[in-house]
Amino acid sequence: MSYSSRIFQSxxxxxxxxxxxxxxxxxxxxxxxxGWRVYDTGPRSVETPxxxxxxxxxxxxxxxxxxxxxxxxxxxxxxxxxxPYWSVTEWxxxxxxxxxxxxxxxxxxxxxxxxxxxxxxxxxxxxxxHQPRVISLFLCNSxxxxxxxxYKDAAVLFWILPAMVLRKMVLSNFASRETFYDTQIMDSIDxxxxxxxxxxxxxxxxxxxINCLNSRVNKSLMRGLKSVTLMDVFDDYALGSPIKENIYKxxxxxxxxxxxxxxxxxxxxxxxxxxxHLQIHLRKFNGTPYSANDNIPITE
Amino acid sequence: xxxRKKVLLKVIILGDSSVGKTSLMNQYINKKFTNQYKxxxxxxxxxxxxxxxxxxxxxxxxxxxGQERFQSLGxxxxxxxxxxxxxxxxASPGSFKSLDGWRDEFLIQASPSNPDHFPFVVLGNKADLExxxxxxxxxxxxxxxxxxxxYFETSAKEATNVDQAFITxxxxxxxxxxxxxxxxxxxxxxxxxxxxxxxxxxxxxxxC
Numbered sequence: 001m002s003y004s005s006r007i008f009q010s011x012x013x014x015x016x017x018x019x020x021x022x023x024x025x026x027x028x029x030x031x032x033x034x035g036w037r038v039y040d041t042g043p044r045s046v047e048t049p050x051x052x053x054x055x056x057x058x059x060x061x062x063x064x065x066x067x068x069x070x071x072x073x074x075x076x077x078x079x080x081x082x083x084p085y086w087s088v089t090e091w092x093x094x095x096x097x098x099x100x101x102x103x104x105x106x107x108x109x110x111x112x113x114x115x116x117x118x119x120x121x122x123x124x125x126x127x128x129x130h131q132p133r134v135i136s137l138f139l140c141n142s143x144x145x146x147x148x149x150x151y152k153d154a155a156v157l158f159w160i161l162p163a164m165v166l167r168k169m170v171l172s173n174f175a176s177r178e179t180f181y182d183t184q185i186m187d188s189i190d191x192x193x194x195x196x197x198x199x200x201x202x203x204x205x206x207x208x209x210i211n212c213l214n215s216r217v218n219k220s221l222m223r224g225l226k227s228v229t230l231m232d233v234f235d236d237y238a239l240g241s242p243i244k245e246n247i248y249k250x251x252x253x254x255x256x257x258x259x260x261x262x263x264x265x266x267x268x269x270x271x272x273x274x275x276x277h278l279q280i281h282l283r284k285f286n287g288t289p290y291s292a293n294d295n296i297p298i299t300e
Numbered sequence: 301x302x303x304r305k306k307v308l309l310k311v312i313i314l315g316d317s318s319v320g321k322t323s324l325m326n327q328y329i330n331k332k333f334t335n336q337y338k339x340x341x342x343x344x345x346x347x348x349x350x351x352x353x354x355x356x357x358x359x360x361x362x363x364x365x366g367q368e369r370f371q372s373l374g375x376x377x378x379x380x381x382x383x384x385x386x387x388x389x390x391a392s393p394g395s396f397k398s399l400d401g402w403r404d405e406f407l408i409q410a411s412p413s414n415p416d417h418f419p420f421v422v423l424g425n426k427a428d429l430e431x432x433x434x435x436x437x438x439x440x441x442x443x444x445x446x447x448x449x450x451y452f453e454t455s456a457k458e459a460t461n462v463d464q465a466f467i468t469x470x471x472x473x474x475x476x477x478x479x480x481x482x483x484x485x486x487x488x489x490x491x492x493x494x495x496x497x498x499x500x501x502x503x504x505x506x507x508c
Contacts, residue, residue: 234308241306256347258360260308260380272376279373280344 005190007268016064027097034083036098041067042076043294048135049076050108050282050292053115055141055264056207057170059195065271066110070278074295078102084206086159088215091118092125099133108136108282108292112267114211116142124221132224135290138257138281140231140274141264143243144250145216155212163201166208170196174264182261188268219250226290228254229281231274235261255281307357309473310380312410314402315387316395317366320425323456324387325363328466333457340365342373352470359470378410383419383473385465390424390432390439390453399442419472421450423465428455 007013026035037060042049050070052063060081070077080098085091095118099107111119116139126133151158151169158166174189196204228251232244248256257277262270285291313321322340326332329346345362362381365371384406388395403420412418424439426432436453443449450472452465 234306258308258347258358260310272374273379276343276373276376279342283342 003194005194006187007191008194012068013061013064016061016068020064020067022060025098025101027094027101036083036094037081038098038102039064039067039079040076040102041078042071043074044076046076046292046294047104048106048108048285048290048292049078049104050110050138050278051104052077052079053109053111053119054079054081055113055115056204056211057174057192057196057199058112058115058265059198061195062112062192062265063110063267066267066275066278069271069275073279074293075282076292076294084200084202086206086209087213088118088121088210089125091210092122095122096126096130096133106133106135106290108138108285108290109134110138110140110278111142112140112265113142114207116140117144117146117217118210120144120217120222121215123223123225124218127221127223132222134225135285136227136229136281137225138229138231138278139247140266141233142230142247144247146210146212147214147216148243149212151208151212155209158205158209158212161201161205163199163204166201166204167196167199169208170204182263182269184269185261185263185265188263188265191268192265217250227281227284229257229277230254231257231259231266231277233259233262233266233270235263257281307355307474307477308360309357309382309470309477310360310362311383311385311469311473312362312364312378312381312406313385313387314364314406315366316389316392316398316402319366319387319389319392319395320456321366321387322363324385324423324425324454324462324465325361327456327459327462329361331459333459335457339367342371343377345377350467350470352467352474355474357470357474359466359473375409378406381406381410381412382476383421383469384410385421385423385469387423387425388434388439389426390434391426391429393433396424396434396439396442403446416447419476420446421452421465421469421472424451424453425456427453427460428458 020039020041023038023040024035025038039060052066054060054062060079063079067077067079082091082094085094109119119137119139123134123137171193230247230251259266259270259273267274282292286293313325315321317339318337323333325346329348340363343362343364345360348359349356350359362377386399386402388399407415422443424434440451443451450468452461454461454465456462
């Protein structure tokens with residue numbers, strides 16, 4: 001398959017693909033799943049890396065700009081794309097196995113949209129079944145309750161629908177690229193649209209099922225979180241402002257990394273601002289056992 | 301525009317180290333002051349929702365490192381700034397002299413579309429100190445020469461004039477933001493065709 005969008009052809013992306021190896025990590029013995037797709041960048045000596053979790057439509061590649069920039073600043077940053085899992089619990093078990101496999105005991109999580117929802121569920125999950133493993137959360141255009149999605153009644157049937165129909169469902173959530181008049185936002189949409197083409201029916205159906213089956217975050221079950229940053233954009237994106245208000249309410253002490261604009265995928269369209277906010281978010285851990293960076297911080 | 305969009309206003313505080321940038325921000329947002337000095341590393345920000353002339357706006361106030369060796373985060377925080385606050389210490393003539401440099405620095409890094417009319421607000425901080433060396437008149441003169449910038453004498457320690465200064469900052473930022481919006485609305489109206497090919501690389505299609 002050939003890709004033609006501007007980001008795919010950018011020297012930055014080409015260099016990323018040439019220099020960072022993609023790992024396929026298969027965890028189940030039956031071999032029916034094709035495994036996690038993982039990019040692991042930055043110093044391996046760091047024990048508490050930042051792990052990126054993609055939205056419904058994304059793949060591990062969507063965070064390449066964060067991986068490139070933050071790894072060059074000494075952060076260990078990982079982007080992880082899951083194989084099809086059909087429930088939140090299955091996903092959490094799978095992610096836990098992945099961390100065990102990679103010998104990572106504690107993490108900082110960045111979650112975009114569905115990735116952010118799953119990140120929060122994983123905080124709960126790890127608190128209940130194990131011990132708290134998530135040090136901090138950075139949620140981007142995310143939500144705390146799946147009941148906001150209109151397809152919730154149909155969710156049980158997604159597994160049967162052809163890929164084309166599922167793709168259409170995802171794409172219908174993208175604001176039309178022409179409404180933005182912003183080259184970088186248009187490029188980010190083009191890139192995501194091309195990535196969706198490369199997703200299988202099982203990928204799409206399982207992600208949409210998790211996204212739309214009724215489930216909500218229960219904050220009282222979360223332990224160990226030391227810091228939360230909420231990022232959202234002030235221009236149009238798929239989730240409206242009541243959802244934003246809900247997540248603000250859920251995390252009253254969170255730092256609000258608000259961007260004036262950026263659309264659905266600010267990590268692509270406003271990468272330097274997102275990278276700045278990520279550094280501010282992670283910087284307070286530098287020099288502590290939870291640092292995602294191997295550099296000695298500047299002190300006075 | 302029938303419905304008013306929510307507004308995010310970005311404010312950047314610049315000035316020499318230890319003039320009280322972080323203290324001013326903390327006094328305004330958290331109503332707290334500490335005598336203990338801790339240099340800011342890189343940049344940090346706080347947000348606050350405020351009413352400006354019956355409009356709710358979100359102020360995102362960026363506090364930056366005055367010392368160059370702590371400026372480690374690049375310049376992304378300058379992007380899209382709506383107001384720049386220049387701070388000096390009324391007991392430190394050096395910090396007052398630096399204002400020109402900070403103003404230039406901002407104009408270069410943020411490159412606002414209308415540099416001559418970009419809203420700066422000048423704060424002479426530590427006005428509670430006995431040993432002031434920069435007179436009000438001298439500071440006002442400087443502001444006058446720069447197209448009449450608003451000037452406030454503040455004390456982050458005693459919370460003097462801090463709220464008043466930030467109200468002006470928010471109001472001027474909002475005016476700037478609205479200006480930019482009008483600007484940006486313009487090209488949207490004159491969309492010539494659905495084709496996006498000519499969007500940015502017009503020269504490629506030129507036959508001459």
